Amino acid sequence: MKILFKNADILVRDEKFNVLSNAFLAVDGDKISYIGTEEPKDEFDEIKDMSGKLLMPGLINCHNHCPMVLLRGIGSDLPLQQWLFDTVFPIEDRLTDDEIKAGSYLALLEMIAGGTVSFSDMYGPQMNVEAVGESGMKANVTRPILSAEPNETPEQSYRMREAIEHYEKYNNTFNGRVLIDYCIHAEYTCDERTARVLIDEMNAHNGNLHIHLSETKKEHDECILRHGKTPAEWFDSLGAFESSAFAAHCVWLSESDMELFRRKGVSVVHNPTSNMKLASGFAPVPKMLDMGINVALGTDGPSSNNNLDMFEEMHIASIIH
Amino acid sequence: MKILFKNADILVRDEKFNVLSNAFLAVDGDKISYIGTEEPKDEFDEIKDMSGKLLMPGLINCHNHCPMVLLRGIGSDLPLQQWLFDTVFPIEDRLTDDEIKAGSYLALLEMIAGGTVSFSDMYGPQMNVEAVGESGMKANVTRPILSAEPNETPEQSYRMREAIEHYEKYNNTFNGRVLIDYCIHAEYTCDERTARVLIDEMNAHNGNLHIHLSETKKEHDECILRHGKTPAEWFDSLGAFESSAFAAHCVWLSESDMELFRRKGVSVVHNPTSNMKLASGFAPVPKMLDMGINVALGTDGPSSNNNLDMFEEMHIASIIH
Numbered sequence: 001m002k003i004l005f006k007n008a009d010i011l012v013r014d015e016k017f018n019v020l021s022n023a024f025l026a027v028d029g030d031k032i033s034y035i036g037t038e039e040p041k042d043e044f045d046e047i048k049d050m051s052g053k054l055l056m057p058g059l060i061n062c063h064n065h066c067p068m069v070l071l072r073g074i075g076s077d078l079p080l081q082q083w084l085f086d087t088v089f090p091i092e093d094r095l096t097d098d099e100i101k102a103g104s105y106l107a108l109l110e111m112i113a114g115g116t117v118s119f120s121d122m123y124g125p126q127m128n129v130e131a132v133g134e135s136g137m138k139a140n141v142t143r144p145i146l147s148a149e150p151n152e153t154p155e156q157s158y159r160m161r162e163a164i165e166h167y168e169k170y171n172n173t174f175n176g177r178v179l180i181d182y183c184i185h186a187e188y189t190c191d192e193r194t195a196r197v198l199i200d201e202m203n204a205h206n207g208n209l210h211i212h213l214s215e216t217k218k219e220h221d222e223c224i225l226r227h228g229k230t231p232a233e234w235f236d237s238l239g240a241f242e243s244s245a246f247a248a249h250c251v252w253l254s255e256s257d258m259e260l261f262r263r264k265g266v267s268v269v270h271n272p273t274s275n276m277k278l279a280s281g282f283a284p285v286p287k288m289l290d291m292g293i294n295v296a297l298g299t300d301g302p303s304s305n306n307n308l309d310m311f312e313e314m315h316i317a318s319i320i321h
Numbered sequence: 322m323k324i325l326f327k328n329a330d331i332l333v334r335d336e337k338f339n340v341l342s343n344a345f346l347a348v349d350g351d352k353i354s355y356i357g358t359e360e361p362k363d364e365f366d367e368i369k370d371m372s373g374k375l376l377m378p379g380l381i382n383c384h385n386h387c388p389m390v391l392l393r394g395i396g397s398d399l400p401l402q403q404w405l406f407d408t409v410f411p412i413e414d415r416l417t418d419d420e421i422k423a424g425s426y427l428a429l430l431e432m433i434a435g436g437t438v439s440f441s442d443m444y445g446p447q448m449n450v451e452a453v454g455e456s457g458m459k460a461n462v463t464r465p466i467l468s469a470e471p472n473e474t475p476e477q478s479y480r481m482r483e484a485i486e487h488y489e490k491y492n493n494t495f496n497g498r499v500l501i502d503y504c505i506h507a508e509y510t511c512d513e514r515t516a517r518v519l520i521d522e523m524n525a526h527n528g529n530l531h532i533h534l535s536e537t538k539k540e541h542d543e544c545i546l547r548h549g550k551t552p553a554e555w556f557d558s559l560g561a562f563e564s565s566a567f568a569a570h571c572v573w574l575s576e577s578d579m580e581l582f583r584r585k586g587v588s589v590v591h592n593p594t595s596n597m598k599l600a601s602g603f604a605p606v607p608k609m610l611d612m613g614i615n616v617a618l619g620t621d622g623p624s625s626n627n628n629l630d631m632f633e634e635m636h637i638a639s640i641i642h
Contacts, residue, residue, distance in 0.1 A: 076639075276640040306636075316637065318397075319597040 001045050003027045008050035010035060013057050025055055058117025059310040063210075063248040063269040063298030066121050067103035069110065070095065071303035080216050080278040088303065097126050104128035108135045110308045120246070120269075120298070122183055122210055125162050133174035141170070142183035142210050145198045147191040154197035164201060179208070184240070186212040187223045187231040192238070199239050208244045211235070214257065215249035216280045232257035232266075241266050248298065249274075250288075251281040258284070258291055267294040272317045274300035285321050322366050324348045329371035331356060334378050346376055379438025380631040384531075384569040384590040384619030386444050387428035388421045392624035401537050401599040409624065418447050425449035429456045431629045441567070441590075441619070443504055443531055446483050454495040462491070463504035463531050466519045468512040475518035485522060500529070505561070507533040508544045508552040513559070520561050529565045532556070535578070536570035537601050553578035553587075562587050569619065570595075571609075572602040579605070579612055588615040593638045595621035606642050 003026070010020040012035065026034035026042065034040045068088075075087035095103075104127055111119060118138035121127055125143055132139045143166045148157035155161075163182065171180040182202035184190045202209060213231050214220045223231045232253060235241065241260075246267040253261070253268075261268065270285050288295050297317060299308050324347070331341040333356065347355035347363065355361045389409075396408035416424075425448055432440060439459035442448055446464055453460045464487045469478035476482075484503065492501040503523035505511045523530060534552050535541045541552060548555045553574060556562065562581075567588040574582070574589075582589065591606050609616050618638060620629050 273640055312633070312636075315633075319594055 001027075001029060002033075002042065003046045003048065004040065004042075004044040005048050005050050005055060006039065008053060008055045011054060011056035019054070056115075059115050060296070061111060061116050061119040061298050061308065061310055062246065062267075062296035063271055063300055064107070064119050064121050064308065065123050065301030065303075066107035066119075066127060067095075067100040067123055068301035068303040069107045069308075070099060070103040071301075072306045074303055076277075078278075080280055081218060083278055083304070100124075100126040101128045101131065104131050107302065107308060108132065108137060110302075112137065114309050114311065116308065116310050120181070120210060122185075122212075122248075125166050129166075129170045129173070129178055132178055136177075138177045140179045140181045140208065140210070142166075142181040144183040144185040144210075145194060146185050146189045148194045154194040157194070160194070160197060160201075163198065167205065167207070181210040182207045183210045184235075186215070186219065187234060188219050195235070195238055195240070199242075203239060203242050206243045209240055209246070211240070211245065211247050213247035213250055214252040215275075216278075217252050220252035230254055230257050232260055236260055236264065246296070248300070249280065249283065251275055251283045253284065253288075258288055258293060261288075262291050262293050265294075267296055269296045269298045270317060271298050271300040271304075271313075272320050273313060274304040276316075276320075277304055277306075282320060285317070322348075322350060323354075323363065324367045324369065325361065325363075325365040326369050326371050326376060327360070329374060329376045332375060332377035340375070377436075380436050381617070382432060382437045382440040382619050382629065382631055382634075383567065383617035384592055384621055385428070385440050385442050385629065386622030386624075387440070387442050387448060388416075388424035388444055389622035389624040390428045390431065390629075391416065391420060391424040392622075393627045395624055397598075397627075399599075401601055402539060404599055404625070421445075421447040422449045422452065425452050428623065428629060429453065429458060431623075433458065435630050435632065437629065437631055441502070441531060443506075443533075443569075446487050450487075450491045450494070450499055453499055457498075459498045461500045461502045461529065461531070463487075463502040465504040465506040465531075466515060467506050467510045469515045475515040478515065481515070481518060481522075484519065488526065488528070502531040503528045504531045505556075507536070507540065508548075508555060509540050516556070516559055516561070520559050524560060524563050527564045530561055530567070532561070532566065532568050534568035534571055535573040536596075537599075538573050541573035551575055551578050553581055557581055557585070567617070569621070570601065570604065572596055572604045574605065574609075579609055579614060582609075583612050583614050586615075588617055590617045590619045591638060592619050592621040592625075592634075593641050594634060595625040597637075597641075598625055598627075603641060606638070 005025045007022055008025060010023045010025055012018050012020060020037055023037045024039055026040050071091060075083040108131060120140040122142055122144050127141055129141055143163040145159050145163055148154040167180045170178055182198060184195055184198055223234060227234045241264040246269055248269040249271055250268045268288055270283055285295055297313055299305050299313050302308055326346045328343055329346060331344045331346055333339050333341060341358055344358045345360050347361050392412060396404040429452060441461040443463055443465050448462055450462055464484040466480050466484055469475040488501045491499055503519060505516055505519055544552045544555060562585040567590055569590040570592055571589045589609055591604055606616055618634055620626050620634050623629055
């Protein structure tokens with residue numbers, strides 16, 4: 001199937017984000033075969049007139065918890081710890097697998113409608129990887145790890161087993177559109193013995209770590225009290241940044257944390273709406289960019305946002321910084 | 322012309338913002354003649370099915386500079402004083418009346434498309450009051466005053482003459498849909514002798530004052546240095562709050578300023594996007610509401626926003642505070 005889009009303004013993903021006016025874009029199967037201002041001579045099965053419209057690369061939402069569309073608006077006006085432990089976790093405990101599947105579909109539709117074509121999700125096996133496959137989107141999906149119960153080894157915890165099974169079953173499936181990341185939810189929800197097992201498993205597979213890090217001042221300060229190290233330093237000491245990693249929020253990173261991230265190539269995902277809604281603070285994004293840290297953008301879960309609109313996220317990031 | 326909207330969800334503007342489900346709303350001419358869940362028995366010229374849609378009161382944008390749609394995106398990433406004096410004013414100096422009229426039309430269309438039915442505008446006579454009349458919207462429009470030139474009396478300044486003519490020609494026109502307010506741009510752009518003349522003229526007509534006040538720390542602190550008073554105290558000492566007044570931004574109000582506003586019944590217009598974009602700060606909105614001050618919401622001009630979307634403004638206000 002060959003399609004020609006004509007009379008389009010085309011945002012070219014070069015360094016200056018140039019726009020070609022009144023240009024042509026041809027698609028052959030699932031590949032873009034031509035972009036330019038001269039009409040290509042080939043025969044096409046379909047020609048679409050894009051007058052007055054902009055064609056641009058799809059957006060990538062780098063930190064999300066898709067099924068939490070079901071919790072949109074829940075716990076509004078609460079700071080993170082209260083929001084999470086008093087309202088979100090008790091509701092999530094009662095969600096059925098079917099409900100979470102339905103939430104996954106809704107989130108996928110909402111993202112596609114908003115121009116998002118790829119996302120990194122932190123939820124669990126119920127996130128419905130099959131639905132991601134069906135949707136045609138790309139996704140990095142993960143099963144987050146929390147502390148194992150005191151009466152079991154980390155290897156016995158159902159979350160660890162699910163994380164390992166999830167990786168084996170789904171990593172690099174749907175023509176490589178679905179990748180499975182490893183995930184520790186956060187320092188304040190995962191003890192050292194559990195974190196070590198997950199990190200060793202990840203490094204054995206040269207895996208990719210998705211983590212919440214230094215999101216709130218409380219989290220950052222309590223980690224220093226508990227371990228004598230910032231969350232970034234503590235996870236680094238456990239080997240968490242040896243293969244590849246990206247950390248969501250990073251509102252309270254110290255200067256030496258940033259230097260560590262720069263050196264280890266850890267990416268940061270900025271979530272400006274969520275950081276304001278949950279009163280977490282303002283991440284030092286201009287400083288991180290100046291230092292050469294790779295900073296990506298994400299909506300966070302729709303329950304701490306309340307939507308999955310990347311254009312709104314770009315706008316809010318631009319007016320904050 | 323009688324129209325019935327059926328199967329609508331209707332947001333009723335009562336204290337609890339209740340929503341009537343699957344309800345009916347009838348319009349007779351330019352009046353709503355019925356709202357309820359039982360179908361009215363009258364004959365209608367037109368029946369519209371609103372299934373899956375919400376009917377709600379129109380939105381009111383309480384602080385805007387409509388024609389500045391033409392300057393959207395200009396001076397991005399600059400703080401207010403630099404943005405205003407180095408980029409905005411020099412461009413505005415070169416705008417023709419026809420260009421400003423075109424900007425007015427564009428702003429009206431943008432507001433209507435976003436559900437806004439009424440607005441308070443601070444621009445000038447070129448704002449095109451006739452276009453507001455044509456549009457069917459309601460508006461409070463004004464001609465802002467700045468310091469008269471040193472070689473003229475305030476009465477001789479063209480701005481003062483335009484403000485007075487504007488009031489005489491347009492106040493309470495188009496069936497009362499257009500009202501003319503009095504306006505002093507701000508303390509840092511208006512000297513005492515000019516302010517006094519405008520305030521006396523306003524109080525003689527029991528007029529309504531639209532003003533920028535304590536928007537930036539620089540403005541607030543420099544006013545104290547110049548006059549030994551905060552902007553709120555200084556304007557109060559000139560009689561500015563004797564009839565009726567609303568003040569935009571109010572980011573840096575002191576506690577006693579707020580107490581003054583509460584006592585005098587001065588309303589505050591909160592402009593969260595603009596305050597972030599121009600790095601002005603965060604207005605103490607929860608405190609003002611707790612004190613019983615009337616706080617309204619506005620987009621500010623589209624060049625400090627960059628749009629006229631009141632839903633976005635509500636969202637950003639809700640995640641900030």
